[in-house]
Amino acid sequence: MAQISPTQNGDLRRCCFGFAHLVFVRRRVLFTEKYSNFTNTKERLQPPSAAHPFGTDTVGRDILARTIYGGQISIAIGITAAFVEVMIGILIGALAGYFGGRIDSILMRFTEAMLNMPQLLLLIVMSKFFSGQLPNINILGRTLSGSVVVIVFIIGLTSWPYLARIVRAEFLSIKEREFILAARATGTPSWEIIFKHILPNSIAPIVVSATLGVAGAISLEAYVSFLGMGVRAPTATWGNMLENAYRYIESAYWLWLFPGLLIVLITISINFLGDGLRDALDPRSRTV
């Protein structure tokens, strides 16, 4: 290892300090909601510049800050919505697949009913239904508009049918295996067979579709917010930054380009991840 002279050491220290300062102190400027919601009406619709690398929006907020902050919210919405989806999907798929018979046919009819409607239209109706005057919520020192929670739940509530079908199919095949017969013969209660014996064995396709579900939820949130029925102010997400941005398509491309590009990039990355997981976890599904 090379000797570090005192001056170099000082440089290094200064550099470290600068970096730490940037990360821990200036972070408050770069990444906080306060800065992302800071409006300066004198700087409306500024094109990208050194001060505002992504430009400013219609009320003079810095788009870079909003993109960073909005990205956190978008990703958080994606992950939690996929979580809700997985919970409902597993519950319904497992019940239908394990118990079969009447429970199965009722649950599957219900699943079909859900699939009979375009998901986006259902989402719009539901988001309109649940979006009264919702109070803002404080989580981890952030103030989120109440519509964030609504969006998470309605995306979860409308995307489970595909997952439920996958889980059901897995359960149908695994419950016929001998170790389940053995578990039943030793008097293991049903819930234990479902959650301890069958579910862990069918986890691979669930993990894959949960991953893809995150990407799906992020773009769904963007669609609904784009139509102006998703997450409301003051919270920024990539989707609601795009709302009305298309009205400025001729004059201010930076309004839609950056958040749009980031949505594309993140969905591509998550889909790649999901695809890779599918190949790694479930070699049978690797199609020709």
Add this chain to the structure above:
Amino acid sequence: MTRYIVRRLLQAIPLLLVISLILFVLMQNATDPLATMGGRTPTRPEDRARLTRQLGLDKPVYIQYLYWLIGNDWTKVDLDGDGTAETQGKRQGVLRGDFGTSIVQTGRPVTTVIFERLPNTLILMLTAEFVIVLGALLVGIFSALRQYSLFDNILTGILFIGYSMPIFFVALSTMYIFSINFQRWGLPHLPTVGMFDPKIGKTTGQIILHMILPVFSIAFISFAAYSRYIRSTMLEVLGQDYIRTARSKGLPKREITFIHALKNASLPIVTIVGLDLPLLLGGAVVTERIFAWPGMGRLFIDGIDRGDTPVVMGILMLIAVSVVIFQIITDIVYAWLDPRIRFD
């Protein structure tokens, strides 16, 4: 066969009832249709009370649903809004084909309002579906024949990107490049929004010109799913024994690909097209909004925004019913194409 169709239709009835009930309850509480009725001036409280009674919105939700479903000609309704129900109801209900009248476009029947917009959506969607299927067939077959070639790999990459893209990004960027910047550079450019240039009028050429970008956007994002599907079914069929037999008989390659292989590979495509078509009716919400296309998607959004429950319910039921019908048609066509399948 007839028994199968009848059974499927009977199964669909409770399904549709449940869907309609849930959607109706959601819609009733979603928006206040009276909020925008007074135009810019807020509605006066006494007018509001009168309108609520006239439109029957003061009734409990299950009564409103019942009126919507089976009509109100068996009871008296309060048409003048004075608080006493004295006029015989006229609505026949959805079950007898009466979808009610629009609240926003006062007095116009919902069916008229929807069927005004339906052709616009259909022309956009059917063209897009046609482009998708045709292109996906070409690409799918070609990449199946040259599996893992450079062409196949590059195409897979592009399709994957298209698959991950939200439609508004495709729409906005193509609009930005091909209409706005091309105009700026003095090149021949495509129109941005609308269905035709009002100066020229609604001619076929204008509509085609205005359709290019929306159709491209819809096609680009749904292309991947179709062509990957065709590629994998083609590959499966090409590995079958009868293809080997055909090859060993020395049949020309073109004949094997397009007659022996494609015929069998296209069976599953019928299924996805049949199941996707009705969903396309509502799938255009975002596209129609960006391109200001006067179709059903925009009608739906406007209806939601202004609380026009009859119109929104009409659109949703139209889609639900066509999904059910298309599922049955798909099954029948599939059985007709593939004699191995029997309905018992």
